[in-house]
Amino acid sequence: MTSSTLTLVAARSRAHGPTAALWHAVEVHRVLADLDGACELTVCGALARVTTERVWPADGTDVCPTCAVLAR
Template sequence: MSELVLTLAAAQGRSTGIWHAVELHRSPSEVDGACEVAVCGALARVDLDQAWDGDDEESCEACADLLY
């Protein structure tokens, strides 16, 4: 049986500054700094130096709800 593993990156929305979760389907070198569609559907700029945890005040509640 295979196990599904999600690779998530943190991405910041430009209009609100809220951090979103982005599921990576490409290598990190191809997405660093690029705008991607977040788990919640928002557009956000990927920042590989940030970790997505979903627990702080600046994290998107919709992304956290969809993932956890």
């Protein structure tokens, strides 16, 4: 399995009740400009809004632990 052609971007989920908003990873198969601000399915299966202002891997403490493992 190769990830050489796979691009990952960071996407911000919305806060859900007690769950804080987290950064997720989204696999990009399209031009990034088409994705900015779009809601996409993340690596962990959630929906999050893609931003081109951040790159994956996101740093900090508010990163989705599932995405951090799956999208290393």
